[in-house]
Amino acid sequence: MRTSFAHGPKPAEFQRYIVLHDTEGTGDADSVINWWDASGHGVAAHFVVNRDGSVVQCVALDNIAHHAGYGDTGHNDFYGTCDESRDDKVGADQIGGWARDYGMNSYSVGIELVHVGGSGPYPEAQLDALDNLIAYIDAYYGSESTIIDHKAWRTGNSDTSPEFASFLANYQSHRRHAVQ
Template structure:
């Protein structure tokens, strides 16, 4: 598939991609985005998600630059010259945004039509809306499963045509805008998001886009966000003893989740590990 970008618009071969315009966008503040963020839609067709992005009358209007269907069809919703509202509260390395804008100013949002986590029934794995999914990927999410329960659950697989189209698009973003990092929504918002999830082979995708050995771009951290500091506890609950009080701004790497509690590694200024324990997600960002 030949994908190119000109003046913010996606062209597949010699034709412009279908454009279902979202009103939910704003201008970049002068920052040149260098990150591609991969999402799943948690829904059915790419068109249904693109049409959802046309809604400005919801409590929290959202959008993405493109939605890619399971057959590789690309639908554009926001020009790449504009900022889509896809990231929410998020951070990556030392880049972040104000309030709920997160990494929107630093990134391009790419949605893949996919149901995400599945529900196990007596007749097999199904989406949250009851759509049967054959041959799901069975895995536990690296951030903990959405339900909070441990162990492997089902995830809808990503078809090869869809992944190839996404890789061609991100290569075009790298060529046109200098994108040099690819992350999942679950990388930049690990305490609240699970997309694109364990069914998406991020390491292989990075290599498909950049070549070489670019399989790992993982350097996400959280920080203690309360002035009074935060207790690092021996277990996931307030009844567990506190090891120490972490000062505001302490950098933490999330390792696993249990409910709203996160098992984290405390990082020194040079990024090396100092200690580990549990913190509540409400006090980190």
């Protein structure tokens, strides 16, 4: 974990969402994390899941990570989040009037999957690791967070790829990539 990626406290009562992302790059978790760190923007997810199923944690669950950024104007109300003082917003840059809401980071855990949209299937080991990670997050907080992908928060994101659509539906209804 890197303290430079933590942007304020996120006590359990504020946890509501798990936001899934694709890295849109072929590098492993370590290269993704090093790129985030080198950018100096303070952007990172709580976890990165490699294609081989290994998981790297970047930010403690009781801290805010800047993974969702600004969302569509009106989404704070839609998702029941608000832009409040727990988030230090260090490195956050507004992207336009259509995306003014900034509450999701304070109410969610971000998970990046190493994947590029259109590059083929998600490996079973990666999906199994995501199953286990979601179960871990549920157990940590003692409740089930709503699962969304990044493009639900901000229109126009590539996260997650079209190849993930059926898995996302299964995660949202069964908390696993495959219905059992």
